[in-house]
Amino acid sequence: MKPKLTLKQIAFELDVSVSTVSKALRDSPEIGEDTRQKVKAFAKLYNYKPNNIALSLKNRKTRTIGLVLPEIVHDFFATVISGIEEVANKKGYNVIICLSNNSFDREVMNMEMLANGSTDGFILSVAKETQQKRDYHHLQEVINQGMPVVLVDRVVDEIICDKVIIDDAEGAAKAVQHLIDSGCRSIAIITTVDYVSVGKLRTNGYLNALRKNNITVNEDLILKIEDIDQSQEQIDEFLKSRNVDAVFAVNEQFAASAVKALVSKGLTVPEDVLVISFSDGELSRRFMPSLSTVNQHGAEMGARAAQLLIERLERVVDEERYQTAIINTSLIERESTLKTKKPVV
Amino acid sequence: MKPKLTLKQIAFELDVSVSTVSKALRDSPEIGEDTRQKVKAFAKLYNYKPNNIALSLKNRKTRTIGLVLPEIVHDFFATVISGIEEVANKKGYNVIICLSNNSFDREVMNMEMLANGSTDGFILSVAKETQQKRDYHHLQEVINQGMPVVLVDRVVDEIICDKVIIDDAEGAAKAVQHLIDSGCRSIAIITTVDYVSVGKLRTNGYLNALRKNNITVNEDLILKIEDIDQSQEQIDEFLKSRNVDAVFAVNEQFAASAVKALVSKGLTVPEDVLVISFSDGELSRRFMPSLSTVNQHGAEMGARAAQLLIERLERVVDEERYQTAIINTSLIERESTLKTKKPVV
DNA sequence: TTGTAAGCGTTATCAT
DNA sequence: ATGATAACGCTTACAA
Numbered sequence: 001m002k003p004k005l006t007l008k009q010i011a012f013e014l015d016v017s018v019s020t021v022s023k024a025l026r027d028s029p030e031i032g033e034d035t036r037q038k039v040k041a042f043a044k045l046y047n048y049k050p051n052n053i054a055l056s057l058k059n060r061k062t063r064t065i066g067l068v069l070p071e072i073v074h075d076f077f078a079t080v081i082s083g084i085e086e087v088a089n090k091k092g093y094n095v096i097i098c099l100s101n102n103s104f105d106r107e108v109m110n111m112e113m114l115a116n117g118s119t120d121g122f123i124l125s126v127a128k129e130t131q132q133k134r135d136y137h138h139l140q141e142v143i144n145q146g147m148p149v150v151l152v153d154r155v156v157d158e159i160i161c162d163k164v165i166i167d168d169a170e171g172a173a174k175a176v177q178h179l180i181d182s183g184c185r186s187i188a189i190i191t192t193v194d195y196v197s198v199g200k201l202r203t204n205g206y207l208n209a210l211r212k213n214n215i216t217v218n219e220d221l222i223l224k225i226e227d228i229d230q231s232q233e234q235i236d237e238f239l240k241s242r243n244v245d246a247v248f249a250v251n252e253q254f255a256a257s258a259v260k261a262l263v264s265k266g267l268t269v270p271e272d273v274l275v276i277s278f279s280d281g282e283l284s285r286r287f288m289p290s291l292s293t294v295n296q297h298g299a300e301m302g303a304r305a306a307q308l309l310i311e312r313l314e315r316v317v318d319e320e321r322y323q324t325a326i327i328n329t330s331l332i333e334r335e336s337t338l339k340t341k342k343p344v345v
Numbered sequence: 346m347k348p349k350l351t352l353k354q355i356a357f358e359l360d361v362s363v364s365t366v367s368k369a370l371r372d373s374p375e376i377g378e379d380t381r382q383k384v385k386a387f388a389k390l391y392n393y394k395p396n397n398i399a400l401s402l403k404n405r406k407t408r409t410i411g412l413v414l415p416e417i418v419h420d421f422f423a424t425v426i427s428g429i430e431e432v433a434n435k436k437g438y439n440v441i442i443c444l445s446n447n448s449f450d451r452e453v454m455n456m457e458m459l460a461n462g463s464t465d466g467f468i469l470s471v472a473k474e475t476q477q478k479r480d481y482h483h484l485q486e487v488i489n490q491g492m493p494v495v496l497v498d499r500v501v502d503e504i505i506c507d508k509v510i511i512d513d514a515e516g517a518a519k520a521v522q523h524l525i526d527s528g529c530r531s532i533a534i535i536t537t538v539d540y541v542s543v544g545k546l547r548t549n550g551y552l553n554a555l556r557k558n559n560i561t562v563n564e565d566l567i568l569k570i571e572d573i574d575q576s577q578e579q580i581d582e583f584l585k586s587r588n589v590d591a592v593f594a595v596n597e598q599f600a601a602s603a604v605k606a607l608v609s610k611g612l613t614v615p616e617d618v619l620v621i622s623f624s625d626g627e628l629s630r631r632f633m634p635s636l637s638t639v640n641q642h643g644a645e646m647g648a649r650a651a652q653l654l655i656e657r658l659e660r661v662v663d664e665e666r667y668q669t670a671i672i673n674t675s676l677i678e679r680e681s682t683l684k685t686k687k688p689v690v
Numbered sequence: 691t692t693g694t695a696a697g698c699g700t701t702a703t704c705a706t
Numbered sequence: 707a708t709g710a711t712a713a714c715g716c717t718t719a720c721a722a
């Protein structure tokens with residue numbers, strides 16, 4: 001086991017000083033051609049690589065991004081990570097990922113842990129619990145310490161910083177409009193409780209779309225789910241007693257559950273009821289019938305977030321002006337809204 | 346914007362030396378009660394937290410684990426990450442995640458990047474391309490430098506280190522046995538190309554199960570897929586022309602595609618053909634019909650890997666003895682193999 | 691052209 | 707009981 005080679009070692013071996021080695025490796029003009037050659041040859045031969053930690057300490061920069069996410073077993077966040085990784089790696093940054101598991105305390109802990117020198121800035125999607133508590137002091141804290149923060153998807157208005165979002169309301173409206181255009185009038189929505197920012201926005205989009213088309217909002221067709229774990233039962237129950245011709249679900253899990261509930265009721269999708277989901281993921285693509293959906297371009301959101309953060313870290317942007325990047329959504333039509341085979345009776 | 350508080354700052358403010366502050370905060374008995382109180386009070390008041398980078402440099406330990414994965418938009422790896430995070434965080438470790446995207450070069454780059462002081466050790470699942478090339482010098486390299494490595498799931502025999510796997514062959518055999526027990530005799534397998542270690546093992550399990558039950562292996566019922574992106578077409582094509590009473594797929598994507606192919610052929614699952622998948626994920630759970638599967642306990646694998654790595658980092662294990670932890674699989678029976686409604690004709 | 695020294699933030703050793 | 711110093715690995719004025 002050979003320990004990592006250091007400048008000191010090289011200096012000792014070549015009988016020069018540490019600073020000479022350092023300068024030679026960085027092609028400083030102060031160093032004579034021959035010594036430079038010698039040092040570089042030696043370094044290459046023994047595969048010298050500078051120690052990141054020492055560099056970080058010296059430069060007070062880690063070239064590391066702290067990423068704090070509510071969960072990861074979820075296509076959307078996984079794609080966000082991919083996007084971030086892609087950009088970060090290209091620019092020579094590492095990504096430290098921490099999961100809050102939607103817990104406020106863990107989110108705070110993670111940020112405190114990373115804020116003590118481990119990262120130069122944060123990309124964060126706030127935990128459900130944090131949104132519920134509306135306590136964002138930990139975010140303000142790191143910002144006050146001069147660490148830039150970029151919020152992604154689940155953002156909070158109270159914190160002033162760069163943000164990357166989609167227009168959730170517009171995306172939802174687009175989905176619902178598609179249902180309306182397909183002739184549906186009795187459209188249920190399966191959404192989250194209101195304190196989940198994106199859930200609320202999507203609910204608003206649903207409401208807007210109905211109103212715009214002069215369809216009376218029927219509160220009885222709105223199901224708000226708190227915990228995804230018991231969602232199937234709630235959705236079964238909800239759909240069993242209601243007659244609808246379409247369902248808009250704010251995520252693909254709810255959509256899949258809705259289809260299941262409808263089928264067990266003896267209905268067929270899309271022949272009897274159209275179903276559309278939000279946030280295009282593996283499930284929507286592979287489901288039978290494949291699910292129409294509003295895609296969220298997670299990778300693009302992540303890439304954009306990384307880009308915004310790195311720009312700020314490298315001071316190429318106006319210190320005072322924060323931007324909110326809005327990533328476009330688009331409707332992906334698949335089988336679950338393909339109304340061709342048989343007309344509604 | 347207030348910069349982070351340092352020992353130096355505190356020392357200056359309280360008019361004592363840096364070492365006094367350091368000792369006071371660490372409850373050194375050398376320090377007088379009053380000064381200790383004073384220092385601690387001040388530190389608490391201004392929320393002093395030691396700088397991780399400085400500590401890392403000093404201790405030559407980062408308390409950070411490098412995690413290199415082939416991909417992440419994949420339930421299995423996502424759960425592995427969850428498991429690792431859980432254990433790592435509990436023990437005060439951070440996790441730096443890098444994605445190889447199944448590329449050899451990126452895997453090497455990532456490891457080199459992290460090996461320069463950023464992490465104390467690695468947890469890695471090797472890239473597909475790396476398995477194909479059989480080039481593992483980057484792994485041996487970091488091991489030679491004294492950084493422990495734990496391989497997860499996609500392991501390589503050539504490297505001696507701790508490993509966490511499941512018994513893929515046994516799991517596959519269990520799945521196939523279940524099909525046989527359900528009365529199937531003409532069982533197709535949809536698997537990966539052989540250089541993917543786990544794919545090959547699962548294929549072996551399939552073969553073993555057939556032989557054990559005296560069922561002749563029909564090479565024509567074996568489909569090996571290279572690239573998941575075109576898998577649907579290949580699977581459609583494959584199943585169209587073959588008459589089978591069951592399909593064993595080595596991952597849930599293939600299984601979903603198989604069901605789709607069968608349905609488009611006019612068959613029903615499970616009435617006409619049973620389908621079973623491997624690696625329990627969201628898709629298997631939510632699919633219609635829900636897919637029977639061999640669960641892989643990704644979170645448990647991750648947790649175990651983190652535990653093994655940390656034990657080695659903290660030297661509580663015998664330096665020379667490496668272990669291979671085998672996580673148990675179990676069969677999860679769902680609708681896709683529930684053969685009740687109608688007997689095979 | 692090369693080397694010395696200070697400093698990044700800590701902690702451990704060794705004075706005082 | 708407190709402080710000065712060196713060290714972790716590196717860079718960069720500043721000296722020589």
